Amino acid sequence: MKTNLTRRALLRSGIAAGASVAAGGTALAEGSPDPLITETQDWASYTGDAVDATPYGLPIRFEADVIRRNVPWLTADPISSINFTPIHALDGTITPQGCAFERHHSGAIELAKENYRLIVNGLVDRPLVFTYEDIERFPRENHVYFCECAANTGMEWAGAQLNGVQFTHGMIHNMEYTGVPLRALLEEAGLDAAGDLADKWVYVEGADASSNGRSIPMEKALDDVLVAFKANGEALRKEHGYPVRLVVPGWEGNMWVKWLRRIEVSDAAVQSREETSKYTDVLEDGVARKWTWVMDAKSVITSPSPQQPITHGKGPLVISGLAWSGHGQITRVDISKDGGMTWETARLGKQGDTKALTRFYLDTEWNGESWLLQSRAMDETGYVQPTKDQLRETRGENSIYHNNCIQTWALTPDGIAENVEVS
């Protein structure tokens, strides 16, 4: 690089820039282009790839690390395993299906549309079997919703365990679903036989070997649950339940049954494995919290974060992250640089949909300070995301599921962020 180039501090706030490259761009010497340009980026003198090369486009090879990752030691066998969305590398709110986290209880099965059947039975007037084509004939809706595994952040109860936001918070995705309200299919089968609906349930199962059965109160089933067949416009991918999955807005991901096979109306919860020995929270006294379906308000800073250090030097810095609430819209996110002593209100990327991811930003300056970075979400019910200490006070330290506490990243003077705990 030429040494006679003048540099300019872009800083709107008047703070002097000390970095060797100003964030606002390097001055362009008039009549004498920066050799960085002529050496590395001459106007392309070749023709690029023709359109036939990519009938279905894939990420460019430079982004080959932006993939779902698992933690091999987390489950006994890869068949019953989990992987994590690369949220450290994403921005905006939509999660592409290709990198959206997975959790299978007996692997991802392959089920063709023409072989697909959905049974609605139990306390209904007319037990019915729906083909895929039948489902497409009911009025459809489009909604963006987040899906978070109840075990997301679960390893962190015991302290700071995993050094990467993909691993601590990546069991979440956010897609635009197209589907039919479950209500429409239940009404088609007729609910007169069920009598008073206030105390009735639906039991939902998948076609995979685990079946992953869950009981859902009728009130929720008739509210906003979708029988979905598209995500982000296109067919569900195999590992997201092709051709049909349940979408249970704001509720834990385990209830979003994939390869949806059967819906049974019943007068009691089934008390299945997935809602008794799993997906419950054992308190200090040994009693398990149960029916903890709603995912409470939560947020996390995705950049800077352990997988996303600051590499651009001092000066302007964009802090970015995600917030969500199973109770509705996110109304505010605050950011602390000192471990929760003082807070600044972040800017929301756009007004979030209800029960959907909301992107937040804080446009700030970093001049090599050590920070204890935290974010704190608030939702439309007035609920405020708790600290880890607050959560432990009510739940003890035996829990795995439903950890929505404030996360802390320790930012060092060299721009590295580490997963730490503060109290």
Next chain:
Amino acid sequence: MKTNLTRRALLRSGIAAGASVAAGGTALAEGSPDPLITETQDWASYTGDAVDATPYGLPIRFEADVIRRNVPWLTADPISSINFTPIHALDGTITPQGCAFERHHSGAIELAKENYRLIVNGLVDRPLVFTYEDIERFPRENHVYFCECAANTGMEWAGAQLNGVQFTHGMIHNMEYTGVPLRALLEEAGLDAAGDLADKWVYVEGADASSNGRSIPMEKALDDVLVAFKANGEALRKEHGYPVRLVVPGWEGNMWVKWLRRIEVSDAAVQSREETSKYTDVLEDGVARKWTWVMDAKSVITSPSPQQPITHGKGPLVISGLAWSGHGQITRVDISKDGGMTWETARLGKQGDTKALTRFYLDTEWNGESWLLQSRAMDETGYVQPTKDQLRETRGENSIYHNNCIQTWALTPDGIAENVEVS
């Protein structure tokens, strides 16, 4: 299939169902499951794919036809070619990057982030060079916008040409972009040198061999144009301009320069090839309409359509399609079954974002009638999508670009839809 199964007409409206399979599902014989289920979909007795199999998920093999397609005869060489989004097979509003249409003027080039430079020069106080990292340090925004090629539907001026909505209307996509307002970079370079901004322009160029240069009035450049680096949350794919493209909301796709390389502030439009001999509309008197940047309100029915016939028999039918306007929000879409003589108002899937695709549905009945299906969009300015005859009255028949007329599909009693013209 057992013959003693009773069937049920689901029809809410009381019209008798004549089809062999009722849309509302087949009755399930109690105690004796439908053999369709036991024969084709026994509860999965095998374990499916482990998570390691798909670190980046791809569409399931059954959806292998849901891809971008080109029309080989449309351009002289695949290098300067076009392909089309499979909008007949999509639902909702988001277009996944993997199947979003492409138009390259000299092929898709490969440009690494570390080699990326963006020049801002011309009538600015300080000509600047931005690295990719520099751009990430400015305040970001998230917006969903449609991008439509000005030539979308262009082949249809001369009459019904292409039998597939993917080919007649598929040069469009709709993604959630994350980027920095172009305004921020221009202000960083300083616009005092430009004097009165009312008559100034910016000229934008890409790093590919075509450079694809376009002049944009300063008013638009300072309004909602984004320098974008993510689409649907993740990095732009190579063929969508990785690492940085311009997003020019509501304006023709050719201005959305990919592999964005240079932005020059000038006191006049450059009158480049792409804004003189191309992307203008030659009227009957030989004079070309120019600076026709905004894509007027338009809509099309995607299902049923020539690539999406009705296969489920008579009874309930969901008619589905897309509407959009470069002037803002879609406020209403009407559907005609008789070639424009009578109209029914469609239901919007959700309130559309401004300058973004809006999904519409009409939940109706079809009992084997011959229909002339049309949709007609209206936007927040009160503009109503014109008929082809109305468009020809003002523009003649020489045009290729900016065809936003009402499209007609002729639906036959066997459920096939064909591209036809009515007047």
